[in-house]
Amino acid sequence: MIRKNSEYPLQPPRERGTGRAFAFALLMHVLLGFFLYHGIHWQNSTPAGEEAELWTEVPDSAIPHPVAPPPPVPVAPAPPVRDEQAEIALQEKKRQQQEAAREAQLAEQQRQQKLRAQQEADAKRQQELAAEQAAQLAAQKAASARLKQQQQQQAEKLKQQQLAEQQKQQQEQEQKQAEAEAQKKADAQKAAKAKAQAEAAAQAKKQLDAERRTRLAQMQGMAGSPGSTGNGLAKSGTGTGSGGTAASSGFNDKVQRRVRPNVIWSGPTEGLETVVSVRCSPTGTLLSASVSRSSGNSAWDAAALRAVQRSDPMPQDTNGKTPESFLITLRPAG
Template identity: 30%
Template sequence: MQNSLLPMPGLSLRPPQAVGMGRGFGFALAAHVLLVVALSLSVQWHSSTPEAFEAELWSAVPQAAAPALTQPEPEPPKPVVEDKPEPPKPNVQELQAQREAEIAIAKAKKREELEAKRLAEIREREKKEKLEKEREAKEAREAKEKQAKLDKAKLEKQEKDKKDKAAKEAEARQEAARKDMLKRLQGLAGATGAADATGTAQQSSGPSAGYAGRIKARIRPNIVFDVGATNPVAEIEVRVAPDGHIISKKLLKPSGDADWDRAVERAIDKTETLPRDIDGRVPPVIVLSLRPRE
C-alpha cells in the first residue's frame, strides 16, 4: 500500500495546473454574448422603412407611347456533343470472325442470286414450253380444219365424179345407140367396112393396119448407119403421088441425133417409090417414125 501512494517519477516534471481557469472562461463568454445583443439593438434603431408616394404625369399634347422594349428571343441551346469514347480495336479473333461473317453473307447473297437466276430460267422455260404447246395446238387445230376441208372437197369431188360418170355413161349409151342405128343404115346403103368398123364413110380412106410396116420394110434396107447404144426416133412426113412415087419429105420431129436424121432422109430418097396398100391405093401424106432398133 505504501508503494502505491508514492508519486511516479515522470509526473514530478510537469508544470502545475493554473488556479481559476474555468471561472475566467465563463466571464469571457458572458461578455461576448452581451456585446452581440448590443450590436443588434443598435442596428434596428437606425433602420426604418420610408413611406412610398405615387404620381401620374400628363402632357398638354397627346403623344404616342414608344414601343415596349422587347427582349430578343434566346438562342436555342446548342446540343451538347458528348465525346464518345473510341471503340476498342478488335483483336485478331474478332477480325477473323468478322471476315468469316462477311464471307458467309457474300456466299448467302451469291446463293440467292443463283437461286433467283435458276427460278427465272425455269419460268422462262415454262413460258416457252407453254407457247410451244399453244403453237402445236394451234397447228393441230389448223391441220384438222384443213383436213376437214380436204375431206369435204374430196367428198364433193367424188359426188361430182359420180354424176359426171353417170352423165358420160348415159351419153355413151346414147352414142352407142346412135352408132348402132347409123351402122344399120349404112349397111343398108352398101358400106364396105368390117363389122367392127367405127367409121361413118361408105369406104375406108386411111391406110390399113400393116401398111406402115410395109413402108418401113421398103425404106430400112437403104439406111446406112452405125447403131450405137442409143435408139433415137425421127419423125418424118412423106408426100406421095397416087402411083406411089415420093414427091417430098419433111423432118417433123428431130431425133436428137443429126446423123440418124440424115441417114433416114437419104434412105427415103433412095427408096423413091412406096408400095400400094391392100386396097391398091397410096395415101397422099404418110407420117413415119423410124428408129435404129425396132
C-alpha cells in the first residue's frame, strides 16, 4: 500500500534498468561517431593513378627481324572526384545518420514514455487495488462490528427477557405463597371464628339452661312460700327492674352508648339485627347474656354477643339501680 505524504509531491516510481539503458545509449553514440569519422576520412582520400601495359603475343615465324617495342601508351588518369559532390554525399549521409539517430532517440523516448506511462498506470492500478482492499477491509470490520453489536444486543435482550421471566415467576410464586398464606390465615380465622361461635353458642346455651333452672327454682320457691300471689313472672319480665318497676325512657340510650363502641364487625351490614337478652345485678354486673332473636348471620350474632359481654358492667337507671333483665337490639353501623 502506497502512502501519500502531504509534505512531498507525488513522484513516479523509479524505473529499473535506467543506468543500463543509459550506458547502452552512450556506447551506441561512441560507435556511431567512430563510424562517421572513418567514413568521412575514407571519402576524403584521393585515389592514386594506375598504369597498365598491354602485351600482344606474336608467333616467331611472323617476325622476320626484331622489332623495337612500341612506346608505352599513356594511361589516362581517372577523373578526380569533385570535392563538392563528396561533401554533399557526406553531408547527406551524415544527415541520414543523424536522422536515424534522432529517430532512434525519439523511439527510445517514446518507449521510455510508454514504459513510464505503463508504470504509472500499474502504480495507479495498485493504488486503486490497495484502496479497494482497504475499503473492503473497512467494510468487513464495520460489518463485523455491527454483527458483534447485534449479537451483544440480542444477548442483552435475551438476558433481560430471562431476568424478567425469572422475576415474573418469582412474583407469581410469591403471590401464590401470599395467597396460600392468606387462604391459610383465612381458614385459620374461619376455624377460630367457627370455634368461637361454637364456644359462644355452647356458653349461651349453658347460660340459658342455667337461667332456666334458676328461674324454675325461683318459681318453685315462690309458689311454695305462704302468702305468695301470682306466678312470679313480674320480676323476671323484660324491660323491668327488680321489684317489677319499669326502666326509664333514657335507659335504652345509656345501654346503646355503652355497648356500641365494643361492636367489632367488618362484614356485610344490610338486614342484620340481633336481639340480646341480658340479666344484671342491681349494681350493673352482667350475670348472663344470650341471643334472644338471631339475625340469620351467626357471625354477626356472635359479634353482638361479644360486644354485650365486653360492656360489663351495664349502666344504672335513674333510680341508681340496673334493671334485673332487659333486651338490647343491635345493628351493625352502616
